[in-house]
Amino acid sequence: MAAIDGLPPLREVIATHGLVAKKQLGQNFLLDLNLTAKIARMAGDLSACDVLEVGPGPGGLTRGLLAEGARHVLAVEKDARCIPALEEIAAIYPGRLEVVNGDALEVDAAARLTAPIRVVANLPYNVGTELLIRWLSPPVWPPFWRSLTLMFQKEVAERIVAKPGSGAYGRLALLAQWRTDPRIVLTLPPEAFVPAPKVHSAVVHLTALPEPRYPAEAGVLSRVTAMAFNQRRKMLRSSLRGLAPDLEDKLRAAGIEPTARAEEISLEKFCALARLVAGKG
Incomplete structure (x- = not known):
């Protein structure tokens, strides 16, 4: 060189x-x-x-x-x-x-x-x-x-x-x-x-990428993942408590078991949950 x-x-x-x-x-x-x-x-x-x-x-x-x-x-x-x-x-x-x-x-x-x-x-x-x-x-x-x-x-x-x-x-x-x-x-x-x-x-x-891999609002996705991983050892129904009044229904609609933990959930499912929380699922 x-x-x-x-x-x-x-x-x-x-x-x-x-x-x-x-x-x-x-x-x-x-x-x-x-x-x-x-x-x-x-x-x-x-x-x-x-x-x-x-x-x-x-x-x-x-x-x-x-x-x-x-x-x-x-x-x-x-x-x-x-x-x-x-x-x-x-x-x-x-x-x-x-x-x-x-x-x-x-x-x-x-x-x-x-x-x-x-x-x-x-x-x-x-x-x-x-x-x-x-x-x-x-x-x-x-x-x-x-x-x-x-x-x-x-x-x-x-x-x-x-x-x-x-x-x-x-x-x-x-x-x-x-x-x-x-x-x-x-x-x-x-x-x-x-x-x-x-x-x-x-x-x-x-x-x-030309656009995000899966649709979601950046702010909502950030909030969902922050709550999930800030208490990553807890089940999502506990770590995400307060995120939505019908949380467990939204988790299941996104293909997520309420008893699952954050580290088990794919990006695609987190984005699906973020859309549902934002009312766009």
Whole structure:
């Protein structure tokens, strides 16, 4: 990769700019440029896309995205120490990399990008799940992005793709699978990062569906699943008490036994229940 863009290896970049990873920022740097290029390729054809990258750090994935042909990359980095290293990359790719020193939770990225847009990021551990939920919960659907290719702790990745009956199955799986097609495309050991985290990591690729997999009102579905999984060990007739006056009738109409528990219920049946609660069953 260094031979392609003429920039030094990442270890040298980190040493030059004094970029010691900060735990409070959830930083774990991925230094293998072969791996960052592989992750970039997993996002699909980037040549006709703008790309949003959150938490680029010293720019390993940024370099991969640009070398793989991304039309334009918006890199949002909260740590001001990383900006000079990212600006060095921007100089090698004139007009193709915009670096923003800011908080991804506050930056209006969609306003700075041109569709089609893909999001590709080694997300900081401390904000990864919150960002994912925001991207999956826009006021209107389809969203501003076409796909998300994101690095998480492996445990979080498994929650995103979990199926009914597993311990990892919960609201995050339902939210992701309702509106996207998510799959784990790469697993990485701790030693791939500096500093090495205590857990394995995984890359999840989520492709936006044109419309939700099953009809339901987002707010109602969110309320139903929140109540169900907040007391996931209870039977649904107990955990959903107060949701509707004729709750057990609605559960049965949705194909759900009132004595079942949340982790046993498929996305399709949760959506059916949400429609019945909203009076649209």
